[in-house]
Amino acid sequence: MTSLAGAVVLVTGGQRGIGQAFVKDLLDRGAAKVYATARDPKPSSDPRVVPLPLEITDQASIDALATAAPDVTVLINNAGASSPDNYLNAPAEEIRAVFDANFFGPLEVTRAFVPIIERNGGGHILNAHSALSWVARHGAYSATKAAFWLQTNAIRLELLDRGIGVTGLHMGYVDTDMTTAVTAPKVQPEDVAKQALDGIETGAYEVLADDTARGAKAALSGDLTALYPELTAR
Numbered sequence: 001m002t003s004l005a006g007a008v009v010l011v012t013g014g015q016r017g018i019g020q021a022f023v024k025d026l027l028d029r030g031a032a033k034v035y036a037t038a039r040d041p042k043p044s045s046d047p048r049v050v051p052l053p054l055e056i057t058d059q060a061s062i063d064a065l066a067t068a069a070p071d072v073t074v075l076i077n078n079a080g081a082s083s084p085d086n087y088l089n090a091p092a093e094e095i096r097a098v099f100d101a102n103f104f105g106p107l108e109v110t111r112a113f114v115p116i117i118e119r120n121g122g123g124h125i126l127n128a129h130s131a132l133s134w135v136a137r138h139g140a141y142s143a144t145k146a147a148f149w150l151q152t153n154a155i156r157l158e159l160l161d162r163g164i165g166v167t168g169l170h171m172g173y174v175d176t177d178m179t180t181a182v183t184a185p186k187v188q189p190e191d192v193a194k195q196a197l198d199g200i201e202t203g204a205y206e207v208l209a210d211d212t213a214r215g216a217k218a219a220l221s222g223d224l225t226a227l228y229p230e231l232t233a234r
Helices: 019-027 058-067 092-119 140-159 189-202 211-221 229-233
Strands: 006-011 033-038 049-053 074-077 125-129 164-170 205-206
Touching: 006 019, 019 033, 019 189, 033 058, 049 058, 058 092, 058 125, 074 092, 092 140, 092 164, 125 140, 125 205, 140 164, 164 189, 164 211, 189 205, 205 211
Parallel strands: 006 033, 006 074, 033 049, 074 125, 125 164, 164 205
Antiparallel strands: none
């Protein structure tokens, strides 16, 4: 278990949406410093928040981030990208790009910061997945989240004896700028952040932040028609 009071935390994609909610909650919990990344980071009025640039698909940017944040004890891999909603008509380069952002990018950030967290006495990694880790909707996005989920499970095992815990976070639609056109039920980013950070502090392996995530995971053990009801009409 990792206390967030006094921790030094890196939040990728930390200046909007869920990432911004993470930063606020971390400060409320007494984090000593929070690095908040964005492609074009904006200054913060709180001296504990250190804005840093990050392009998640660029190795040089990741390397520069690791150099700029040598005191990190908790890593929150939150940054990511959306994708076209289909496979057959989407340009292949767009599908590859979302894998670069949602699978390879977080992997390289993790590889850069595991030695840093170890040198600082150990800590925790939180990876933001999705209920779509378990449901094939929205094209390659769900495939990247499924792959990231398995990456998280594997890295958790690799880090068992290295003093670093790993939590996977899953949720359905979250009420952010990215989902303004969505009419389905949405959870508030503050609720997701609270549950996720509670998960870090209790050492949870997974946090299922809403009914959508809980239902999607539970349905994995059932017939495919539970996840894809349109198949019942065939």
